[in-house]
Amino acid sequence: MTIDVLTLFPEMIEQALSHSIPARAQKAGLVDIRAHQLRSWAIDRHGTVDDTPYGGGPGMVMRVDVAHAALSAIDHTHRAHRIMLSPDGDQLDQGLVKELSQKKKLILLCGRYEGFDARIEKYIDQKVSIGPYVLSGGELPALVIIDALTRLIPGVLGNQESLKDETFEDNLSDYPQFTRPEKYRGMTVPEVLLSGHHAEITKWRRSQRQEI
Numbered sequence: 001m002t003i004d005v006l007t008l009f010p011e012m013i014e015q016a017l018s019h020s021i022p023a024r025a026q027k028a029g030l031v032d033i034r035a036h037q038l039r040s041w042a043i044d045r046h047g048t049v050d051d052t053p054y055g056g057g058p059g060m061v062m063r064v065d066v067a068h069a070a071l072s073a074i075d076h077t078h079r080a081h082r083i084m085l086s087p088d089g090d091q092l093d094q095g096l097v098k099e100l101s102q103k104k105k106l107i108l109l110c111g112r113y114e115g116f117d118a119r120i121e122k123y124i125d126q127k128v129s130i131g132p133y134v135l136s137g138g139e140l141p142a143l144v145i146i147d148a149l150t151r152l153i154p155g156v157l158g159n160q161e162s163l164k165d166e167t168f169e170d171n172l173s174d175y176p177q178f179t180r181p182e183k184y185r186g187m188t189v190p191e192v193l194l195s196g197h198h199a200e201i202t203k204w205r206r207s208q209r210q211e212i
């Protein structure tokens with residue numbers, strides 16, 4: 001799977017992806033994630049990517065021609081699934097993550113300022129939101145998607161971690177976990193977990209998982 005991220009802050013993506021699971025997935029060659037500087041598709045020599053809004057009002061709007069040039073250059077055959085991170089997009093949940101993890105090529109378009117010129121909609125396939133709140137850019141949502149998605153690629157997680165993932169399969173939460181010390185400030189570990197009785201432990205854990 002390849003993921004191309006279009007952003008004014010490619011370092012933000014690269015920095016975050018140098019850690020943990022997405023880094024492991026990249027090193028193993030299971031996913032190829034590239035962050036591109038949108039400014040390199042600017043039409044003028046100043047690297048202008050935004051302009052004032054028609055009709056007036058505060059802030060700057062990202063130009064559709066620049067974003068379109070970037071999308072066309074990266075995905076000339078339009079085989080990729082093109083996503084724009086946007087507060088009014090389809091809300092991300094584990095089901096959507098699973099759907100997106102089946103795609104061979106993904107493009108994540110990250111807006112800044114007051115967002116993109118509305119005509120961008122013609123050149124993207126889907127708008128995705130990570131939740132009902134406003135952020136100053138699409139980079140953090142893009143990273144959230146990449147993290148959630150790379151964990152679903154077969155071979156990315158170790159055996160231990162992937163077994164635990166069945167957890168999400170039926171919309172149930174994880175069961176509560178405990179480790180040493182056995183007693184902490186008067187709080188003890190449920191007796192059953194110390195019993196060594198595996199059937200009972202499994203039963204107890206099942207009983208503890210909650211609908212999410």
Ligand code: 4H7
Pocket residue numbers: 085086087110111112113114115116128129130131132133134135136137138141
């Ligand atoms: C596209 C359009 C995603 C991207 C508008 C992005 C929240 C989410 C952005 C905007 C995002 C999410 C620009 C609208 C900045 C708000 C102050 C980037 N915010 N913005 N304005 N929930 N912001 O997934």
